[in-house]
Structures are given as structure tokens and as C-alpha cells.
Amino acid sequence: MGIFFPATLLNALTLWASINSTRAIGTATCIIVITESTADFISGNEHTAEAIFKKSEIIVKVKEPLEKEVKMIRENQIIYTYLHLAAAKELTEGLIKSKSICIAYETVTDDDGRLPLLAPMSAVAGRMSIQAGAHSLEKNQKGRGLLLGGAPGVEPANIVILGGGVVGENAAIIATGMRGKVYVVDKSKARLKELHEMFGDKIIPTESEKADLKKLVSDCDLLVGGVLIPGAEAPKLVTREMVKNMKRGSVVVDVAIDQGGCVETSKPTTHANPTYLVNDVVHYCVANMPGGVPRTSTMALNKATLPMLIKLADQGYKKTLQENKNYLAGLNVYKGKITYKGVADAFNLNYTPAEKALLE
The missing domain is CATH 3.40.50.720 (NAD(P)-binding Rossmann-like Domain)
Incomplete structure (x- = not known):
């Protein structure tokens, strides 16, 4: 056209x-x-x-x-x-x-060192990550069969968001709106303070240096990778061994896949075939996630x-x-x-x- x-x-x-x-x-x-x-x-x-x-x-x-x-x-x-x-x-x-x-x-960049041309797509991808993760948790998608926000008398899903930048903030907006139990992991105390002021007790801000990442990953139902080093390859924060210890049917949404991904088991997928399994963990690693909307x-x-x-x-x-x-x-x-x-x-x-x- x-x-x-x-x-x-x-x-x-x-x-x-x-x-x-x-x-x-x-x-x-x-x-x-x-x-x-x-x-x-x-x-x-x-x-x-x-x-x-x-x-x-x-x-x-x-x-x-x-x-x-x-x-x-x-x-x-x-x-x-x-x-x-x-x-x-x-x-x-x-x-x-x-x-x-x-x-x-x-x-x-802009005068504050932010990335104004990346931000709109990061915001879209961050919001989509929770939407995609919630869908992938459904049983017919080979997920755990969990509703992200739980139900009366049923605990909500545990959501771990790696990175408190634009992706992480927007993922938290949707995740808290769906009433999940949300952990946001970031290395910056100042940024975590900003997010806590924004979301209050709806999120659990977690300093990466003090966090037991292995336990957070193994206990979570949905893991969102939103880590960015501008213009460089994303660091592999989640190892293959960590993924192996995740719950069967849990979900990884690696938003950082355009920069190589922050999960060791991630590989690029498409909107036509968005997911695959590694150790019974659903991986959603669509490159160009905003292309879906x-x-x-x-x-x-x-x-x-x-x-x-x-x-x-x-x-x-x-x-x-x-x-x-x-x-x-x-x-x-x-x-x-x-x-x-x-x-x-x-x-x-x-x-x-x-x-x-x-x-x-």
C-alpha cells in the first residue's frame, strides 16, 4: 500500500x-x-x-x-x-x-540525557509486555493457567520487572492496574524512590545490588526484561540456570531483545510466532513489539x-x-x-x- x-x-x-x-x-x-x-x-x-x-x-x-x-x-x-x-x-x-x-x-538524546526518540516505543513496549505476559500465562498458551490479578480469595501473580526506566515504568502502570504483585528491580536508588512516589505501595522497589535475583526469578510468574544500556548490547542479567529454576509455565517477556536480550535463553521471535519454551518456561521475545499496535x-x-x-x-x-x-x-x-x-x-x-x- x-x-x-x-x-x-x-x-x-x-x-x-x-x-x-x-x-x-x-x-x-x-x-x-x-x-x-x-x-x-x-x-x-x-x-x-x-x-x-x-x-x-x-x-x-x-x-x-x-x-x-x-x-x-x-x-x-x-x-x-x-x-x-x-x-x-x-x-x-x-x-x-x-x-x-x-x-x-x-x-x-535530550538535554537531560534521556532518549526522547526511543521513549515512545519503550512506553508502548512496556505496556504491551504485561498484556503479552498475561496472555502467555493462560493454559492454552502453555502458561501456568494464572490470572494476573488473581481472584477473590486467590493470590495475584508475582511479577518481576528488571529495569525501572521507561519500559519498567510503563510495565508497572499496566501490572499494577491489573493488580499483580509487582517488584521493580533497578540499580538506582533515586529512580526507585521516584517510582515509589509514583506508585506507592502498589510496587515493591528493589535495589539490584541488594536483591537476591535468583530467588526473585525463581519465585516469579512473569518476568519482564526492560534493561537498557543506550546503543550497546543488553547485559545478560538472567542466566540459563536461573531460567531452569523458574516455575513450570511461568513467562519471560524480554523487551530488551532488540538489543540482544537480558535473559540468556532469549532469541528473537515474531508477532506471527511470538513464543517458545525453554525448560517449560514460556519465552515471549518479539523484536519490534510496538509493531503489533x-x-x-x-x-x-x-x-x-x-x-x-x-x-x-x-x-x-x-x-x-x-x-x-x-x-x-x-x-x-x-x-x-x-x-x-x-x-x-x-x-x-x-x-x-x-x-x-x-x-x-
Whole structure:
């Protein structure tokens, strides 16, 4: 399905969205391109992916470029999307080879060091994690057959949320709303205090350094992994041995799977086949969880990403990145060089600071 948007707000540049069916959004490609003229796209030419990549200066996506798309990327073309390169060696190598300019939503910062382009999708994924976990606990999903909030005279499920960031906070919103017994584990005392002020006694804030993680994991019915190291691979906090000691039919929802996952037994799954079993523990590890609710996700993401896109289109990437250090933090690959340290460290590749790369 193709949609054309008159782009008056982008100084009459053309926006073209090539969007596959939202029924398969977990694997769909969503591309917005910016080019000089509408004529190229309304002159009768087929709107194939190849034609779009060939003619556009900026490619905007909602997910990492697919393998076939990487081969279409041209030198000096701007790629503006989620990349999660620290968990994707082949994609990283392909983008290096393309000599394109790759800006990752997930590493753009704000003045407070937060991740404003990652936050909307983290919020969606956090809320979905409890929804998915509750469904996976049902008996016909090979779960324990538990209702998350219990019932009169029946205890609610134990929910352990690893990480008190945006994912963790939003998971707690839904988990407490469903009346589960909720533990939020984080290393930051200050953040746990914030969450306790927000939720009161509805959550049990737990410092990671003081917690017996093995016991928390073995006792829980639903484990949500929401740990993030910006731009780097997620730490494996839950070992295979811990999973082996979990209750039969308990559930792991690893939201960190886009960054490699924080549970050792996690591997990426799709919306079509979201779960698998390891030691009789249900694992829900869908990459791009927000793709399951594309309308909500699109509206949330557009509000966050459009301001930078307008600047890229209006004044070019160099001026946009050089005048704003927060935008500059999004530059991961620049004309064959890795410009984000977390990605370089993940694969032991040479690192060039972004500000230096732009001067070369």
C-alpha cells in the first residue's frame, strides 16, 4: 500500500510512504523518502523499493533496514530509523560498506540525557509486555493457567520487572492496574524512590545490588526484561540456570531483545510466532513489539521524530548534527566509519567520534 503526503511543511519536498500491510507489521517495511520533486513519483513509474531507494536522499523507517534494503542503500544517503546495531553485526557491516549516513533514533538524546526518540516505543513496549505476559500465562498458551490479578480469595501473580526506566515504568502502570504483585528491580536508588512516589505501595522497589535475583526469578510468574544500556548490547542479567529454576509455565517477556536480550535463553521471535519454551518456561521475545499496535505506535513515534526530520530536510545533515549535540548523539555510522562507541565496542571495531568524522 502506498500513501502520498503533500509536504508543504518540508518546503515542498516530497514525502512518500511505502508501507506493507499492517497485518504483518512485525516484518513489514515502512519507508518515507524525501526527494526534490513530486514528478519522479507521479510520472507513471512503478513505486518499487528499488526506485524509491534510488531516487531518495533520506530514507525514514520504523525498523532496521532489511538485508535486501541494505543492498539498495547508496553512498551519502541518509538513513533515519531505529538501528540497534550493537546486537546486529551483519547489519552494521552492511551499513559500513554502504558509506551512508546512519542516524539511530535510539541514541538521540535530550538535554537531560534521556532518549526522547526511543521513549515512545519503550512506553508502548512496556505496556504491551504485561498484556503479552498475561496472555502467555493462560493454559492454552502453555502458561501456568494464572490470572494476573488473581481472584477473590486467590493470590495475584508475582511479577518481576528488571529495569525501572521507561519500559519498567510503563510495565508497572499496566501490572499494577491489573493488580499483580509487582517488584521493580533497578540499580538506582533515586529512580526507585521516584517510582515509589509514583506508585506507592502498589510496587515493591528493589535495589539490584541488594536483591537476591535468583530467588526473585525463581519465585516469579512473569518476568519482564526492560534493561537498557543506550546503543550497546543488553547485559545478560538472567542466566540459563536461573531460567531452569523458574516455575513450570511461568513467562519471560524480554523487551530488551532488540538489543540482544537480558535473559540468556532469549532469541528473537515474531508477532506471527511470538513464543517458545525453554525448560517449560514460556519465552515471549518479539523484536519490534510496538509493531503489533501500528496505529498507536505510528502516532507516538511521529510526534517524536518529525522535528529532527524537518531539520535534516531543511538544512542538511551536517548543519543539523553540528549545531545540536543531542542530534549528533544519534549518528552511529558515517561514510564507512563507526561513530557510536557502544557499537564499536560490541564488535571490536575502530571508533571515530562523530564530531571528528563530520570534519573529515
